[in-house]
Amino acid sequence: MAGCGGDLSALDPAGPFAESIARLWWAMLLGAIPLFALVVGLFLLTVLRPGFGRRLSAKGWIVAGGLALPLPVLTALLGYALFQGEYRLGRPGSEALRVEARARMGQWSFAYPDTPGAPVTVGVLHLPAGRLVEITVTSEDVIHSFWVPRLGGKIDAIPGHETRLRLLAEAPGTFGGVCAEYCGVSHTDMRFTVRAHEAGRYAAELAKAETGAE
Amino acid sequence: MSGRPASRPVFLPILAAFTIWAVGFLALYGLQATGCRLGWQDAELLPGVTHLRLALCLLLAGLAAAVVAVVLRLRRLPAGFARTVGLAVSLAAAASTLFSFSGVFWLSLC
Numbered sequence: 001m002a003g004c005g006g007d008l009s010a011l012d013p014a015g016p017f018a019e020s021i022a023r024l025w026w027a028m029l030l031g032a033i034p035l036f037a038l039v040v041g042l043f044l045l046t047v048l049r050p051g052f053g054r055r056l057s058a059k060g061w062i063v064a065g066g067l068a069l070p071l072p073v074l075t076a077l078l079g080y081a082l083f084q085g086e087y088r089l090g091r092p093g094s095e096a097l098r099v100e101a102r103a104r105m106g107q108w109s110f111a112y113p114d115t116p117g118a119p120v121t122v123g124v125l126h127l128p129a130g131r132l133v134e135i136t137v138t139s140e141d142v143i144h145s146f147w148v149p150r151l152g153g154k155i156d157a158i159p160g161h162e163t164r165l166r167l168l169a170e171a172p173g174t175f176g177g178v179c180a181e182y183c184g185v186s187h188t189d190m191r192f193t194v195r196a197h198e199a200g201r202y203a204a205e206l207a208k209a210e211t212g213a214e
Numbered sequence: 215m216s217g218r219p220a221s222r223p224v225f226l227p228i229l230a231a232f233t234i235w236a237v238g239f240l241a242l243y244g245l246q247a248t249g250c251r252l253g254w255q256d257a258e259l260l261p262g263v264t265h266l267r268l269a270l271c272l273l274l275a276g277l278a279a280a281v282v283a284v285v286l287r288l289r290r291l292p293a294g295f296a297r298t299v300g301l302a303v304s305l306a307a308a309a310s311t312l313f314s315f316s317g318v319f320w321l322s323l324c
């Protein structure tokens with residue numbers, strides 16, 4: 001599991017939204033293990049024990065393996081995923097701190113309409129820890145995707161359109177962010193850093209933050 | 215390839231229902247995105263029921279009615295391969311229409 005840690009690990013959540021995604025991932029993995037064992041076990045039995053497969057008619061196999069097994073499992077997973085998606089989406093507006101993320105090829109820049117006097121920061125997103133933040137994401141050129149794996153899900157950055165994503169960092173820290181939609185030769189350079197500051201020092205830290213290289 | 219030259223192609227009854235499903239998939243997505251863009255999710259008809267949700271629900275009802283119409287039509291066909299397979303496929307399409315599009319009733323739309 002060495003590859004599962006680090007700055008960009010969705011399996012090392014640092015907030016409730018990333019945690020709900022990690023939970024879904026674990027639920028799918030733990031559900032997949034017994035199902036895989038069952039399918040491979042049945043396969044081996046039919047190979048190693050001649051006549052085993054004939055206990056069930058051909059129609060019976062289709063109904064059991066093609067409908068009875070996958071439909072409840074997939075329905076449950078779909079329902080779980082949709083409910084979690086609704087939870088992560090939340091309701092627009094409300095008590096969240098607004099931040100704007102703007103993508104263009106090779107670069108992310110962030111504006112802070114709720115924090116008067118804050119500069120636009122390039123490549124670094126400043127957040128208050130422990131506070132719900134709603135990121136409004138858009139793009140200047142092609143479609144990109146905003147993703148901070150340890151804090152939440154992905155959302156597409158679409159030119160001429162605004163998408164929303166909620167993030168919450170439970171504690172101060174530094175987290176990695178990437179563009180998660182291939183957007184051209186500069187795609188790999190579209191990394192950014194998220195700095196979550198102590199809530200009380202957020203405004204001060206943001207005021208002295210550097211705009212960053214253009 | 216013998217038989218009656220005027221007979222209908224056998225794939226029509228088999229493909230009809232899932233073709234409606236596929237067109238419906240596209241239409242629902244198109245209506246959802248267009249409605250979001252035009253702000254139909256902000257106009258509430260009843261508490262909690264926006265214009266956009268109502269439009270999507272009506273579209274889904276229309277799709278379901280179209281698939282049911284295909285099923286009824288197929289039941290009048292003479293017994294045979296096209297009828298048996300067509301009916302099975304159309305019933306699957308009816309179930310799939312209600313199952314995979316049921317998100318229009320409750321999911322966040324924009």
Ligand SMILES: [Cu+2]
Pocket residue numbers: 144145179180181182183184186187188190
């Ligand atoms: Cu990219």
